[in-house]
Amino acid sequence: MRAVDAVMECLKAEGVDVVFGYPGGANLPTYDAFVDAGIRHVLVRHEAGGGHAAEGYAKSTGKVGVALGTSGPGATNLVTPIMDAMMDSVPVVFITGQVRTELLGTDGFQEADILGITMPAVKHSWMIQHPLEIPRVLHEAFHVARTGRPGPVVVDIPTDLSKVDIPYEPVTDVHLPGYQPTTEGNVKQIRQAAKALAASRRPVIYAGGGVISAGASAELTEFVTSDRFPITCTLNGLGGFPAPHPQWLGMLGMHGTRTANYAMDEADLICAVGARFDDRITGKLSEFAPRAKFIHIDIDPAEISKNVPAHIPIVGDARNILGKLVNEYRALDADAGRLDEWWQRIGAWQEKHPLGFTDSSDEEIKPQRAVQAIYEATGGSAIVCSDVGQHQMWAAQYYHFDRPRKWLNSGGLGTMGFGFPAAIGAAVGNPDETVVCITGDGSFQMNLQELATVSENRIPVKVLILNNGYLGMVRQWQELFWDNRYSQVDMGQTPDFVKLAEAYGVAGVRLTRKDSLVEDLRAAIAIDGPVVVDISVTREENVYPMIAPGAAAREMVG
Amino acid sequence: MGDPGTKELLSLEELEASGQMRTGRKHVLSILVENKPGVLTRIAGLFARRGFNIDTLTVGPTDDEHVSRVTLTVDGALHPIDQVTKQLHKLINVLKIRDLEPADTVTRELALFKVAADGVQRAEVLQLCEIFRGRVVDVTRRSIILEITGTTDKIESFESLLRPFGLVEMMRTGEIAISRGRGET
Numbered sequence: 001m002r003a004v005d006a007v008m009e010c011l012k013a014e015g016v017d018v019v020f021g022y023p024g025g026a027n028l029p030t031y032d033a034f035v036d037a038g039i040r041h042v043l044v045r046h047e048a049g050g051g052h053a054a055e056g057y058a059k060s061t062g063k064v065g066v067a068l069g070t071s072g073p074g075a076t077n078l079v080t081p082i083m084d085a086m087m088d089s090v091p092v093v094f095i096t097g098q099v100r101t102e103l104l105g106t107d108g109f110q111e112a113d114i115l116g117i118t119m120p121a122v123k124h125s126w127m128i129q130h131p132l133e134i135p136r137v138l139h140e141a142f143h144v145a146r147t148g149r150p151g152p153v154v155v156d157i158p159t160d161l162s163k164v165d166i167p168y169e170p171v172t173d174v175h176l177p178g179y180q181p182t183t184e185g186n187v188k189q190i191r192q193a194a195k196a197l198a199a200s201r202r203p204v205i206y207a208g209g210g211v212i213s214a215g216a217s218a219e220l221t222e223f224v225t226s227d228r229f230p231i232t233c234t235l236n237g238l239g240g241f242p243a244p245h246p247q248w249l250g251m252l253g254m255h256g257t258r259t260a261n262y263a264m265d266e267a268d269l270i271c272a273v274g275a276r277f278d279d280r281i282t283g284k285l286s287e288f289a290p291r292a293k294f295i296h297i298d299i300d301p302a303e304i305s306k307n308v309p310a311h312i313p314i315v316g317d318a319r320n321i322l323g324k325l326v327n328e329y330r331a332l333d334a335d336a337g338r339l340d341e342w343w344q345r346i347g348a349w350q351e352k353h354p355l356g357f358t359d360s361s362d363e364e365i366k367p368q369r370a371v372q373a374i375y376e377a378t379g380g381s382a383i384v385c386s387d388v389g390q391h392q393m394w395a396a397q398y399y400h401f402d403r404p405r406k407w408l409n410s411g412g413l414g415t416m417g418f419g420f421p422a423a424i425g426a427a428v429g430n431p432d433e434t435v436v437c438i439t440g441d442g443s444f445q446m447n448l449q450e451l452a453t454v455s456e457n458r459i460p461v462k463v464l465i466l467n468n469g470y471l472g473m474v475r476q477w478q479e480l481f482w483d484n485r486y487s488q489v490d491m492g493q494t495p496d497f498v499k500l501a502e503a504y505g506v507a508g509v510r511l512t513r514k515d516s517l518v519e520d521l522r523a524a525i526a527i528d529g530p531v532v533v534d535i536s537v538t539r540e541e542n543v544y545p546m547i548a549p550g551a552a553a554r555e556m557v558g
Numbered sequence: 559m560g561d562p563g564t565k566e567l568l569s570l571e572e573l574e575a576s577g578q579m580r581t582g583r584k585h586v587l588s589i590l591v592e593n594k595p596g597v598l599t600r601i602a603g604l605f606a607r608r609g610f611n612i613d614t615l616t617v618g619p620t621d622d623e624h625v626s627r628v629t630l631t632v633d634g635a636l637h638p639i640d641q642v643t644k645q646l647h648k649l650i651n652v653l654k655i656r657d658l659e660p661a662d663t664v665t666r667e668l669a670l671f672k673v674a675a676d677g678v679q680r681a682e683v684l685q686l687c688e689i690f691r692g693r694v695v696d697v698t699r700r701s702i703i704l705e706i707t708g709t710t711d712k713i714e715s716f717e718s719l720l721r722p723f724g725l726v727e728m729m730r731t732g733e734i735a736i737s738r739g740r741g742e743t
Contacts, residue, residue, distance in 0.1 A: 115596060120603055124650040127595070144650060178592060178653045302644035 003131045003161060004029040006168040007095070008037035010138040013170055016066050018042060018057065018428055020050035024070025025110060027097030029162040042428060042457060045449040047074050049421040051081025052447070054092045056425030058085075059408045060383055062215065064146050065092040065425065071099050072110030075156070076117065080415055083121040085152035087412025088236060089213055091145040092152045093138075098127065100160040114156055123151030124179075131164035135171050143174040148181030149300040150213050181299060185316035185324060193271070193295045193312045194328035197229075198335075200269035202291075202342045205229050206252065206281075209236030209411065210274015210298060212404045216319035217241065220273065223322045226329055228339050230346055232260035234275050236411040239401035249346065250355060253281040254547050255393040258353035261545075261553040263346055264289050271295040274318045277307040278412070287552035297321050353545070355397055360538065365514045367391060367466045367537040371398040374438065374464060377521035382434040383408065383426045387419035387443030390472035393543040395438045417446025423461040424450060434525065436462040441494050442471045451504035454530035462525050463501075463532045468539045469494055476542045501532035510534045584613070585639050586663060586735045588743050589628040589646065590620070590654040597651045601628060604645050608638060614667075614732030625653065629734045656743060658735050665735040669713045670695070671704045674724035683723055690716045701726060 001009075007030060011019070018040040023031040034041050044050040047069040054065030069078045075096040085092045099108040115127050124144050126137045134157070141153045197203055211220050211233075217240050224231045224247055231241050232252040241248060250257030252264055264270065270292045275281070282288040285307060296303070296310035297318055304313040314321055357368040371394045374382075384399055385408040386392040392409065401407045408426060410418035423437035444465055454461050475489040498508030509524040511517060511533060524533045544558025591597045598617060605612050613631045620627050632639070639657065646655055675683045676699065683702060687694065692706035706716055710733060717728060737743040 116599065119596070119600055120607060123648075125596075129595070176650055179650045300648070302641070302648055306641060306644075 001166065001168050002029065002033065003134045003157075003164050003166050004033040005037075006135050006166060007138060007157075007162070008033050008039060009168060009170070010135055011039055011066065012037070014064065014139070014142045016064070019066040019068055020044055020053040020057070020425065021068025022047050022050055022070065022074060024074045024097060026071035026099055026159045027068060027074070027095075027157075027162075029159060030068065030095070030097065030157070042424070042453065044421065044424075045452045046447065047077035048080050048417065049424070049447050049450040049453065051078045051092070051094065052084070052415070052418050052421035053425035053428070053450075054094075055081060055085050055088075055090045055418075056385060056408055056422030057429040058090050058092055058425070059088075059422070060405050060426035061429040062405060063429070064142055065090070066095065067092060068095050070097040070110065071114070071159075072112045074110075075112050075114035078114075079118060079121065080413075080417075082118050082152045082154065084410055084413040084415045084418060086121050086123065088209060088410065089150045090152065091150035093141050093145050094152060094154045096154060096156045097162075098156045098158040101158045102160075104158065114154065118154050121152070122154050123149075125154035125156070127156040128158060128161050131161045131166050134161075134166065135168060136174075139171045140174050140176060144176070144179065148179070149210075182301070182315045183299070183317040183320060185297070185314045185321035187324070189312055189314045190321060190324050191328050193314060194325055194332055196269055196293065196295060196312060197227075197271065197329055198332040201338050202263075202266060202268040202345075203229055203339075204249075204263050204267040204270050204292075205231040206234075206264065206270050206272045206275055207231060207237045207240050208234040208273065208275025209240075211237055211240035211318055212274075214274060214299070214318035215404075216274070216317075216322055217404045219319050219322035219326070221245075223326045223329070226326050227334060227336075228343060229271075230263055230342070232256065232263065234278070234281060234411070235396055235409055237275065238396060238407045239404045242402040243400035244402060249350075251396055253278075254283070254549070255397065255543050255545070257355050258545055258556055259346060259349040261547065261556055262349050264292075265553040266345070267292045269293050269295070271297070273297045273322065274299075276303045279307075282307065283547045284550055284552045287554075357544075360514070363512070363514050365512070365517060365535060365537050367394050367468070367541055368398055369514065370464075370466055370517065370535050370537055371395050371438065373517040373521055374436065375399045376518045377525060378434055378436060382406070382436045383423075383430060385409075385419045385423040385426060385435070385437045387437070387439040387446075388414045388416045388473075389440045389443055390468075390476065390541070390543050391438050391440045391443070391466040393473075394466070399438075416443040419443060420447050420461070420463060421450050423463070424453060424459050427459045427461050434462070435460070436464055436525070438464050438466065440472060441465055441467045441469060441491055441497075444497075445495075448500070451501060451506055451530075451532070455505040458529050460528070461530050463530070464521075465497055465532070465534050466537045467494070467497070467534050468537050468541070470539060472541075473543070475540070479540075479542070481548070497532055497534040507531045508534070510536075512536050584660070585632050586658040586660070586665060586733065587628075587630045587632070587643070587646075588656045588658055588735055588737075589630065589652060591626050591628055592651040592653065593619070593624050593626045594651050597626075597649075598628070600649050600651070601630070601646060604642055604649075605632065608642060610638070610642065614730075616732040616734050618734070629732070631733055656737070658737060658743070662738050663735050664738060665709055665733045666707055667710055667713055667733045668705070668707045668731045669716075670729045671706070671717070671720055672726040672728070673702050673704065673720055674700060674726050675702055676700055679723050683720065686716070686719055692716070
C-alpha cells in the first residue's frame with residue numbers, strides 16, 4: 001500500500017478517531033488517503049487552531065491528540081501549539097508534510113526546517129528518511145507522546161516518500177533503548193516521605209498538572225484525606241482535587257488565595273505532586289516556603305531540584321506512588337491531634353481573607369460576577385477552556401472544579417488564542433458534555449477564524465467573552481507597575497462580536513444586564529450548536545489577590 | 559531582583575550578581591548516543607539554551623555501528639551542569655551520560671601545527687617536537703607541519719613554545735576521554 005495509507009493504518013491502530021488539520025501541497029498524499037481511511041478529519045481555518053484543538057482533545061479525553069499541517073508555513077504555524085503542549089506536558093502527535101527529498105535544503109517552495117525549528121520545543125521528533133520507516137516511527141511517536149512525562153512529538157514526512165508503495169505490517173512492539181521512563185517510585189524514599197509527613201506539624205500538599213496527566217486524582221484524594229492534610233493546586237492542577245472539599249485551600253501562586261500562599265509560606269513540609277515549582281508559584285525563589293522541607297514526586301527526574309532542592313525526591317508515576325504512600329502513611333498511625341494548631345491557623349486566614357470582590361452597585365457586570373454566573377448557569381459541570389489573561393485568573397478563582405480534565409488551560413506558555421480552538425477539540429472529544437470557552441476580547445481575536453470550523457461542523461462550543469475592551473492583564477500591570485502609563489492596551493474599535501458570529505452562521509448573544517445574567521447565560525448556552533456570547537464587563541477591574549512578580553508570598557496585595 | 563516585567567530599574571551589578579557563577583571545575587561529559595541525524599543539534603541546543611559555551615566537542619563511532627560517542631567539555635559550576643545532564647538524559651537518542659572526574663580519566667587531544675620555520679630555527683623546532691614526542695608530517699622549504707597528541711595542557715605549552723618561531727596556524731580536535739580502570743566509560 002502507499003506509505004500514506006500505512007499512516008492511516010497506524011493512526012487507526014493507535015485508536016485515533018479524529019485529527020485536526022489543514023491540507024497543502026506537501027501533504028496532499030496524506031489528504032488523499034483520508035478519502036478512504038474512515039478517520040474523522042476536522043478542517044480548521046489555521047494550523048494553530050488545529051494544534052490547539054488537538055491539545056484540547058488530549059487534555060479533556062486523556063488520549064493522544066493529532067494535528068496535521070503541510071510543509072513550510074503550515075508547519076511553522078504549528079510551532080506555538082507545539083511549544084504550548086511542551087510546557088503543559090500534553091500528548092500530541094504533530095504530522096507535517098515536507099518538500100520532496102531532492103529539494104531538501106535548497107530553499108524549495110514552502111520548505112521549512114521544521115525539525116530544526118521545533119527541536120527545543122518537542123519531546124522528540126523524526127524526519128522520515130526512508131518510506132519503510134513510516135509505520136515504526138509513527139508508533140514510536142505515539143509511544144513517546146503518551147508515556148512518561150507526556151509531550152508533543154513531530155513527524156515530518158517528505159512528500160515523495162509518502163507516495164511510495166510499501167509492504168505494511170502492523171507494529172506491535174516499540175522499544176527505544178534511550179527511553180525508559182521510571183514509573184515505580186523507590187520504596188525507601190516513599191517510606192521516608194510517609195515518616196516525614198507523620199512527623200510534620202504544618203504540612204501542605206501542593207499538586208500540579210502531573211496529577212491529572214497521571215490519572216491520579218482518586219489516589220490524590222485518598223492520600224490527602226488519609227489525614228487532614230491541607231491541599232492546594234496549581235492552575236493546571238485544578239480539578240485534580242475536588243474544589244468544594246474542606247481540606248482544599250484554593251489555588252496557590254501569583255493569583256492564588258492568601259490562605260494557600262500563607263500556608264506554603266509557613267509550612268514545615270511541602271509535598272509536591274506532579275508540580276514543577278514554576279516562577280508563577282514560587283514568586284521570589286529565595287523567600288519561597290523558607291521553613292519547609294520538600295518531598296517532590298515527579299515522573300521527570302529533571303524536575304527534581306530544578307528550582308527548589310528536594311529533601312525527599314521520588315521519581316515515578318504519581319498514581320503508583322500515591323497509592324503506596326497512603327499505605328505507608330496509614331501504617332504509621334500518626335498522631336491525630338498534631339494538626340489541630342495548623343488548621344486553626346489556616347482557619348483564621350480563611351476567615352480573614354476569603355476570596356472575594358466588591359460587586360458593583362448598579363447594572364455593571366463585574367467579571368468575577370460573570371464567572372460566578374457561568375458557574376451557576378452550567379451547574380458547575382461544564383468543561384471550561386480559558387484563554388489567557390485576566391478572565392483566565394477569574395475563571396480559575398471563581399469556577400470551582402470538582403473533577404479532573406474539566407479545566408483546560410495554557411498554563412506554562414500562556415498562549416492567547418488557545419482557549420477557543422482547545423474548546424473545539426474538547427467538544428469533539430466529549431460530544432455529551434457542555435463545553436464553554438471563557439475568553440477575553442483580546443484572546444478571542446487571536447484565533448476567531450475558527451468560528452468557521454464550529455459553524456461548518458456544528459461543534460457546540462459556547463464562547464463566553466468577558467469583554468472589557470482592553471488587554472486587561474497587561475493594562476493591570478501597567479497600572480500597578482508602570483504608573484498608569486497605558487501603552488497599546490486599549491483594544492479600540494473591537495468588532496461587534498454578535499454580528500461577527502452571525503456572519504459565520506453562528507448564534508450571537510449580547511449580555512449587559514446583571515440581574516438576569518444567570519438566566520440569560522442559561523438561555524444562551526441552551527441554544528443548539530455553537531454560540532458566541534458577548535458579556536460587557538467592568539472596563540478597569542484588577543485580578544486580586546496578587547503576588548507581585550519577584551515578590552514573596554507574605555507580600556501579597558489586594 | 560525584580561521581575562523584568564516591572565518598572566524597577568536594574569543595575570548591571572545586580573544583574574551580574576544574580577547570575578549563576580560559571581567558574582566551577584571543567585566538566586568532561588562522555589555521552590553515548592544513537593547514531594541518528596539531529597542528535598548533535600539536540601545536545602548542543604540544550605547547552606545553548608542555558609547560555610553555556612561548549613569548549614570542545616568531539617564525535618566518533620564506537621565498536622557498535624549504531625552507537626556514537628560524544629565527548630564534550632564545558633566550564634561550569636556543579637549545579638548548572640547537573641540540570642543540563644538531566645535534560646540530556648531526557649533526549650530519546652541519548653543512551654548514557656557520564657560526567658568524568660578529571661582524576662579518574664585519561665584525556666587526549668590531537669593537534670596539528672604549521673610553523674614558518676627555516677634555516678637555523680628549523681633545528682630548534684624539530685628539537686622541541688622531539689621533546690614533546692611530536693611527529694613531523696610535512697616539510698616544505700619554508701614551513702613544517704607537526705603533529706602532537708596529549709592532554710590539553712601539553713598541547714597548550716607546546717603551542718606557547720612554538721609561537722615565537724612563527725606559528726602559521728594550528729588545528730585542535732578537542733578532547734576525547736576514557737575512564738581509568740576496567741569499567742566502561
